[in-house]
Amino acid sequence: MKTERYRKSLVSLAKEGVLKYISSNNLKPGDKLASEIELSRIVGVSRSTLREALAELSREGYIYKKQGKGTFVMERANFLRSGLEKFEGVTEVIRSFNYKPRTEVIKIEVGAPNEEIKDMLELSEEEMVVTFYRKRFANDKFAVYSVSSSPASLFVDGIPKCFENESMIDYFENHLKIKVNAAIAEISPFVFDENMSRKLGIKPGILFLLLKQVVVDSMGRKVIYSLDYYNSELFRFFINRKR
Amino acid sequence: MKTERYRKSLVSLAKEGVLKYISSNNLKPGDKLASEIELSRIVGVSRSTLREALAELSREGYIYKKQGKGTFVMERANFLRSGLEKFEGVTEVIRSFNYKPRTEVIKIEVGAPNEEIKDMLELSEEEMVVTFYRKRFANDKFAVYSVSSSPASLFVDGIPKCFENESMIDYFENHLKIKVNAAIAEISPFVFDENMSRKLGIKPGILFLLLKQVVVDSMGRKVIYSLDYYNSELFRFFINRKR
DNA sequence: GAGTGGTCTAGACCACGCC
DNA sequence: GCGTGGTCTAGACCACTCC
Structure with a gap:
């Protein structure tokens, strides 16, 4: 037995x-x-x-x-909190701050990628992508504007209308059997112009942190290219750096 | 033999x-x-x-x-370039972009630390700190404004007037025998006000990335607390993130 | 059941720091 | 010379995948 x-x-x-x-x-x-x-x-x-x-x-x-x-x-236990060096999706980040996450889908586009996306995802000619434009809220305050693109070929069950209380990452792991493994992120400061601020319903001049990421699965395939604009008034980002 | x-x-x-x-x-x-x-x-x-x-x-x-x-x-070798998850000093960062580094010391202060510094370095009462205010240039363009504080007790040979073509990190390792090991960094977007922009000799409205760091040596002692304001027009910051 | 990577062991020898 | 951590070995058994 x-x-x-x-x-x-x-x-x-x-x-x-x-x-x-x-x-x-x-x-x-x-x-x-x-x-x-x-x-x-x-x-x-x-x-x-x-x-x-x-x-x-x-x-x-x-x-x-x-x-x-x-x-x-050690003199003191350092590195208690994990930082940006650990990959997390937007939902996970919001939760880790003990905020309640909510997502509002602005639109979903299917079609030929622009040059930037094609480049970052290393797509072959004629390969289509799906792009999700979403507003993310934390305790009903505007937290993140996120634009995520993936190769259309990954969505074997058709394109989901939303991710029903699941994060995109969870959807990839649970439904598409794609094990997200790592990401290469570029981080930069950002401010939205007046026009875009109005559309997002925020007051102009707020500082954002833009996280441009290529997300890689366990086999090294590039599965998501995303631009996540984090409202710096709601989040603090740490990085544990080793020599 | x-x-x-x-x-x-x-x-x-x-x-x-x-x-x-x-x-x-x-x-x-x-x-x-x-x-x-x-x-x-x-x-x-x-x-x-x-x-x-x-x-x-x-x-x-x-x-x-x-x-x-x-x-x-693997599908492709990723992570060719190391990012913020690897600790580097300002000089090293500037060199890694193939810029020529130059440093201008604004002032050096010795005295009682303010609350923030005392907190971050976990200083005992009455412990003094040395604070270096420096402008850093890359190919003679304004690159980084940096404010670094260390416990005065570390400088056994007296306080250096500058670091003679050495980075502060090198000075710590070579002269003070302090092996820098890691850092906990907080990253945030930043803009200088008009007054400070004038002092630094930059046009106002430029976006900066502020890296607040506590630098830790191999024994876990907190040896530097620094604020480094990186001109985002000159640098791009990457992070390799693992799940 | 066969084959693969995952975990664990006991023990050998090396390189470093100190007396 | 002695004790410490650093490296390496041969081999056992487990867990997962596929037939």
Whole structure:
């Protein structure tokens, strides 16, 4: 019989073990941990597994290592909040600020792409794209103006009229079986002209952050090209940068 | 006798081996590589080492894996250019755009920090800071206005008048033996008011990107808090985002 | 069931920092 | 010389995919 039960990986159990070891031994920032060999016995895993756990804890800012000396507790846990280096869709961003997201579809276009889109998605001649123009609200305040284009060939079940409480990313993953993996984003400051401000129903002069993104799936295919204009009065964007 | 010679790590040799295998077998995007066991024999390393090499190649966008199926050549190599997720100082950023950097020091202040700086650097009471106000030029065009503060206690050799053709980061690493490791940055759009525009010698209304950063060394100490205002007409900022 | 990648182990040897 | 982290190996077993 197969007693199928949920199992965490040993590595993540080892991470918890190390953190528990640190707190139960009351280690302070700058203090030295036991050697890897000892720690592996304490935590109850092999040294390789422990080292993988230590590597993750180091990336997450809990500890640091010095070759030939030892492993030490970090001055302070940094990087608690993930930033722009982690890919999230607009819906996820709005939710992560504890705002209630709402979407208003302005229009959906199907047709030949303009040069920019064709370039960014590396489309072949005559390939069609679907472009969604949407206003996004956070707690009913205007939050993001977003223009997203995808190759029409991806929409095997026809083009959705909206994404029924789902984010576009979720739609891609759940319905189209496209696993979104990464994005290359360009970030720049932006202000809408008076005309566009009126259309979007905002007062002119508000500063926006424009995120131009090419979204890539797990096989490296370029599946979305989007322009997302974030109202800088509602959002703060962080980036965790490593040397 | 010990013939001390330069040795690359086996992992990086294995990476080269895998890339050579791909090209010499003329594998195209979407093609399947040999299994890990086979590949490890072909490349001549153990499976663990090979797997580490494959993991890096996957991060770098050359290949992708599907459990139970195999390893495949990526549709295209993405992420060729590193972006904001990699920490660089202003000088490095200017150089990476192939501009010639120049710095003009406006003033250097030593004294008690304001609340913001004290907060961000987590200073104790009565700790002093040094603040550098600098204009940075790229090919003699105004590129960045930068305000950087550090705890005065770090400057063991006295406060430098300028950084003599060195970047501040280099000065920290070479003279103060402080290994800069990471930064937490907040990015936002910005415009200078007329008064400040005049002082900086730019025409008003230019859009800037403000990068507020806390720079952290290898031990997790907060060593610099800086505000860097980048002229968006001269720079384009990219971020590689992973799911 | 066969084949693939995913996880984990025990142990060897190397390179660095310090006494 | 000794202890530390860094690298590498050979091999076991698991989970997923496809036939």
